[in-house]
Amino acid sequence: xxxxxxxxxxxxxxxxxxxxxxxxxxxxxxxxxxxxxxxxxxxxxxxxxxxxxxxxxxxxxxxxxxxxxxxxxxxxxxxxxxxxxxxxxxxxxxxxxxxxxxxxxxxxxxxxxxxxxxxxxxxxxxxxxxxxxxxxxxxxxxxxxxxxxxxxxxxxxxxxxxxxxxxxxxxxxxxxxxxxxxxxxxxxxxxxxxxxxxxxxxxxxxxxxxxxxxxxxxxxxxxxxxxxxxxxxxxxxxxxxxxxxxxxxxxxxxxxxxxxxxxxxxxxxxxxxxxxxxxxxxxxxxxxxxxxxxxxxxxxxxxxxxxxxxxxxxxxxxxxxxxxxxxxxxxxxxxxxxxxxxxxxxxxxxxxxxxxxxxxxxxxxxxxxxxxxxxxxxxxxxxxxxxxxxxxxxxxxxxxxxx
Amino acid sequence: xxxxxxxxxxxxxxxxxxxxxxxxxxxxxxxxxxxxxxxxxxxxxxxxxxxxxxxxxxxxxxxxxxxxxxxxxxxxxxxxxxxxxxxxxxxxxxxxxxxxxxxxxxxxxxxxxxxxxxxxxxxxxxxxxxxxxxxxxxxxxxxxxxxxxxxxxxxxxxxxxxxxxxxxxxxxxxxxxxxxxxxxxxxxxxxxxxxxxxxxxxxxxxxxxxxxxxxxxxxxxxxxxxxxxxxxxxxxxxxxxxxxxxxxxxxxxxxxxxxxxxxxxxxxxxxxxxxxxxxxxxxxxxxxxxxxxxxxxxxxxxxxxxxxxxxxxxxxxxxxxxxxxxxxxxxxxxxxxxxxxxxxxxxxxxxxxxxxxxxxxxxxxxxxxxxxxxxxxxxxxxxxxxxxxxxxxxxxxxxxxxx
DNA sequence: ATTACTTTTTCCAATGGATTTATTAACTAG
DNA sequence: CTAGTTAATAAATCCATTGGAAAAAGTAAT
Numbered sequence: 037x038x039x040x041x042x043x044x045x046x047x048x049x050x051x052x053x054x055x056x057x058x059x060x061x062x063x064x065x066x067x068x069x070x071x072x073x074x075x076x077x078x079x080x081x082x083x084x085x086x087x088x089x090x091x092x093x094x095x096x097x098x099x100x101x102x103x104x105x106x107x108x109x110x111x112x113x114x115x116x117x118x119x120x121x122x123x124x125x126x127x128x129x130x131x132x133x134x135x136x137x138x139x140x141x142x143x144x145x146x147x148x149x150x151x152x153x154x155x156x157x158x159x160x161x162x163x164x165x166x167x168x169x170x171x172x173x174x175x176x177x178x179x180x181x182x183x184x185x186x187x188x189x190x191x192x193x194x195x196x197x198x199x200x201x202x203x204x205x206x207x208x209x210x211x212x213x214x215x216x217x218x219x220x221x222x223x224x225x226x227x228x229x230x231x232x233x234x235x236x237x238x239x240x241x242x243x244x245x246x247x248x249x250x251x252x253x254x255x256x257x258x259x260x261x262x263x264x265x266x267x268x269x270x271x272x273x274x275x276x277x278x279x280x281x282x283x284x285x286x287x288x289x290x291x292x293x294x295x296x297x298x299x300x301x302x303x304x305x306x307x308x309x310x311x312x313x314x315x316x317x318x319x320x321x322x323x324x325x326x327x328x329x330x331x332x333x334x335x336x337x338x339x340x341x342x343x344x345x346x347x348x349x350x351x352x353x354x355x356x357x358x359x360x361x362x363x364x365x366x367x368x369x370x371x372x373x374x375x376x377x378x379x380x381x382x383x384x385x386x387x388x389x390x391x392x393x394x395x396x397x398x399x400x401x402x403x404x405x406x407x408x409x410x411x412x413x414x415x416x417x418x419x420x421x422x423x424x425x426x427x428x429x430x431x432x433x434x435x436x437x438x439x
Numbered sequence: 440x441x442x443x444x445x446x447x448x449x450x451x452x453x454x455x456x457x458x459x460x461x462x463x464x465x466x467x468x469x470x471x472x473x474x475x476x477x478x479x480x481x482x483x484x485x486x487x488x489x490x491x492x493x494x495x496x497x498x499x500x501x502x503x504x505x506x507x508x509x510x511x512x513x514x515x516x517x518x519x520x521x522x523x524x525x526x527x528x529x530x531x532x533x534x535x536x537x538x539x540x541x542x543x544x545x546x547x548x549x550x551x552x553x554x555x556x557x558x559x560x561x562x563x564x565x566x567x568x569x570x571x572x573x574x575x576x577x578x579x580x581x582x583x584x585x586x587x588x589x590x591x592x593x594x595x596x597x598x599x600x601x602x603x604x605x606x607x608x609x610x611x612x613x614x615x616x617x618x619x620x621x622x623x624x625x626x627x628x629x630x631x632x633x634x635x636x637x638x639x640x641x642x643x644x645x646x647x648x649x650x651x652x653x654x655x656x657x658x659x660x661x662x663x664x665x666x667x668x669x670x671x672x673x674x675x676x677x678x679x680x681x682x683x684x685x686x687x688x689x690x691x692x693x694x695x696x697x698x699x700x701x702x703x704x705x706x707x708x709x710x711x712x713x714x715x716x717x718x719x720x721x722x723x724x725x726x727x728x729x730x731x732x733x734x735x736x737x738x739x740x741x742x743x744x745x746x747x748x749x750x751x752x753x754x755x756x757x758x759x760x761x762x763x764x765x766x767x768x769x770x771x772x773x774x775x776x777x778x779x780x781x782x783x784x785x786x787x788x789x790x791x792x793x794x795x796x797x798x799x800x801x802x803x804x805x806x807x808x809x810x811x812x813x814x815x816x817x818x819x820x821x822x823x824x825x826x827x828x829x830x831x832x833x834x835x836x837x838x839x840x841x842x
Numbered sequence: 843a844t845t846a847c848t849t850t851t852t853c854c855a856a857t858g859g860a861t862t863t864a865t866t867a868a869c870t871a872g
Numbered sequence: 873c874t875a876g877t878t879a880a881t882a883a884a885t886c887c888a889t890t891g892g893a894a895a896a897a898g899t900a901a902t
Contacts, residue, residue: 041479042453043860044888047445051889054444068850071819076444077890082852103847106897188806198806245672259772261664268774269648272807279768280802282685283761292767292802358686364695365682369662369772371671399683399695403591403601404675437453437840447859452859471879480861485880502868508878509868554900 037438039191051076053435055084056093059113060138060433066108072165085111092117093137115140118177123165124226125185127201127253130161131421137179137432139237139425141418143168153203162216169217176179179432180220181213182229182424186256189225190271191427196223197271210262222428227274227342228265228421231258232411234376236426238414243373247366248413249276250379251359255297259370265427277301281361299358302381306332308351311426319347334380341387355381360395367400367408378413440841454479456838458487462497462516463541463836467509469503471663488514495580497585498541518543521580522726524622525827526568528588529631530604530656533564534824535571540582540835542640542828544821546571556606565619572620574626582835583623584616585632585827589659592628593674594830599626600674625831630677631668632826634661635780639829641817646776651770651816652679653782658700662773668830669735678705684764702761705784711733711754737783744790755791758784763798770803770811781816 040046058070067085071078073206088094095114124131132417147164149157169175187199194210231248234240246260255277259266267273277297278290285294294304298304309332313322320340325332340348354400363375375396382388393410400408415422443449460616461473470488472608474481486766491497498517502510504744518541536547550567552560572578590602597613616624634651649663658680662669670676680700681693688697701707712735716725728735766778778799785791796813803811818825 039457040476041457042450042861044450044886046453047447047450048860048888050445054442066850074444078851079853079891080889083888097843100897104899106846106851106899108850168752243672249479266664268807270774270806272804272810273772273773273774275774275807277803278771278804280764281683283764290804292804361683361686365768366772367677368681369680369769371673371676371678373672401675401678401681401693401695403673404671405677415780418705420631444889451859469879481880482862482882483860486860505869506878507870507876509870509880511879791848 039435040439043170050086052087053433055081056088056113057433059085059088059094059111064100064110064112066100066110068108070111070229113127113138116280118156118179120179120425120428121169121181122164122421122428123161123181124159124420124424125161125183125202126226126420127186130164131423132165133418134168134172135425137429139233139422139429141421142358143171144418144421157202157204158207158209162213165213165217167355175219176216178219180428181217182222182224182428183209183213183226184226184420184424184427185209186226188272189223189228191222191224191228191265191267192271194221194223210354222424222431224424224427226420226423227256227258228267229427230378230415230419231260231423232430233419233423233426234374234414235260235263236423236430238391239411240374240376240414245370245372246376247363247372248376248378249359249363249372249382251300251377251381252302252379254301255364256379260351260372261370275364276366279362279365281358281365286295293399296358296362300306300362300381302334305334305337305351305355305381308354309337309347312347312351318346320345321348338385343383349387352385352434353391356388356391357395360392360399363392363410364396364399367396367404370435371404373407374409374411376411376413378419383412411422443840443842454483455487455490456836458484459491459496459516462488462491462514462680465781466504467500467513467515469513471511472515473514482663491830511614516541523582523828523831524566524568524572524584525824525831526584526586527823527827528560528586528605529629529823530589534826535566535568536821536824537571537575538824538828539601540832542832544824546574547824548823560605560607561610561612565616568616568620573823578622581622583625583831584620585625585831586616586629587627587629587632587823587827587830588612589629591675592626592631594625594627594631594668594670595674597624597626602801606766625827625834627668627827627830628661629657629823629826630661632661632830633781633818633822634663634732634779634826635668636822636826636831637777637817637831638663638666640825643777643779643817644816648773648775649777649779650766650773650775650841651779651781652766652785653763654703654780654784655705655782657704659782660769663775664773679765679769682765684761684768699761699765703758703765703784705737706760707736708754709786711757712740712750715750720750723748724751731780733756740784741788744788752790755788758788759791761800763795763802766795766813767799767802770799770807774807776810777812777814779814779816782824786815786819 052076066082070083096113097110097112100110115136118137119134122133122135130147134142152160185196188197190197196204196209197205209223210221231246244263248258250256257274257276259274278295280292280294281296282294286298287293288295324336341352380433397405457477470484474484497514500515503513518539521540522537524539526535533550537545548571555563561695576773588599591600593600599607599610599612612626613624634649647666651661653659660677660679662677681698683695683697684699687696689701690696727739744755800808
């Protein structure tokens, strides 16, 4: 990341980025209004807008209300003036999709994976994308590929540093994909991408400090600081799952005691349920297990909560109580505007969210909980793909002094 | 904070800031080397440097080594080409000092306060500065005043939001000082200022993610993210003292249980010592108290530790153990390059630092502790004044797209 | 309908930064 | 002492923004 120096090209890029973002975020809007709102001369706006029209990025869409003179010509952003390809690597499938420049999904494909790991998985991903791209008519308007993956990711270098489940260690994904497809490629951690999507295209457009927590097989965290993904020194920031909430709590394989993750992730919940069911505790879940003869799923747990099952409810309350300690700690440290809860355990689980909201407001500093929102994610199953798009589009549209 | 638009003035400011910072951080350096290293044309560098010489910001200082042609003329930053006034509001005194443009203290005065609070304290501070300024010969080269205060501070608006001990609530300090002295005034929280000073003028020049923890009457925290002070949404970020380390721990007046602060601040340490001394536990501290007939001081505690006193050592170990949980949590969340420990309890207390280092390396994720440094602060008692200077100088020298 | 006034958009010359291309200055090596 | 090299400056050129004028397209009142 080299710092740019000032020249005419730089001021043009800066101004065009301001103008385009104005149209994207506040369009339809007239040339003269853009000029007034940003204190840029009308001449400059005209030149920039006409260039955008030539490139197909924006279009004129009729006229606005006159305030006593010539009617303004309204300009709007053209989200289908280009597209990008989002790729999400998960434990169960490779998801590939085409999205427009507003992160709306146009086409989507799922390539299930079964026990494919390491280099094989990467090769499978490349072939999946190849197949997907093969069905597209025209690649000239493709602005790039964006990949998200779980685990520790070096976004700047485009390398997947570490993912034990998928057996990925130091995979130079960015280089690999760029040489294969000749398209600019981005890579980021899945939760990082999702939290950025919440700011850019979700319910938190006006927030700049967000914390995103997912509860699944593990506890994932993404943090937005001043509107940008916060990575820390090694890209390892946001390990909320391994913050300790109890000095002599459950020993974790990381070496610490009382790591939050071990109290709230699905394996912990499952084993608690199974333990109680095994010793004969009467519960709706026991009935479900006997009926269906399938292994216990998070879905069953959530169904039981909704139906007021005492066992499920009490376990949920315990999870909420632990989680609230960790979330209150994050709030006291980061002072975010919003905390977003995602992942199978939290999604479609209003009782859990409720419990957390009340517990957190007791534990976190009251100055910091004023106006604080704790809610579920804006996007359901497509959060990862929209997140990937957000990462690419942020780079595409946001002016930066770094080259 | 309005975003700037691109014009000729902007590119000049950007380039001059790059050139001046090059001289500040890598000087003495020749014009041609600046041009090469930053890919700015020699003509531009010459024009900028000559302007700086005219302003007295830099000087030519002889010639460098020739590599086969004309010898380069070396340019160095002129730290005494201007000065600023730092003010630190503490519980015991108003500290006022004159510092040069490299944050070196030139003159310093202490104005002790006894039971002066609220508006009276502000008035006392203003008069103290007036007295200090009265003794200065020439104010034309003064670039501004920078104030640090403990408590919750809105740096952008220049308002002291809340400080219960000094009875300061919503004091518009910036406006107050600017109208009184006609000098551009800055305001920030004391620990925020100190952590910035560590990066700008201390041992962490090359770090961009720092955490600074002070242990005194309370637990203060300052966080540097990507080289800038991290404030969060309300400016309330970094409340490490109120993160919980134990679900059912000591109840805190903030409403939470197990707040770290209550385990490690001086009042907690003092009451533990007194408790043991009162029940007759033999200790060096008991002897000191009987000899001097004065109340217990942190200094006595540290002396006892150094002399291997078992009571002091065991209490210190307990404090280190609790503190390590909190610090490990911060490391897992922020992934900093360095953690700095300050305040009376940590300064000049190598045993404590040692204990914390080993405990943290066990508790924090090992990927994140690789290369991590835990150390004491670079500046002793003047950390607050140098910090204030760092805040002002950062604004003076660092180019920003925000006006 | 006509006229006076507004607002939006565009054209054009002027501005003022940076860069490019000489030119001068100052030194090294043979 | 001369050829070659590097550093610093000067003059000419480049180019994105700007401000003012002009054109385009309206409104409102006579």
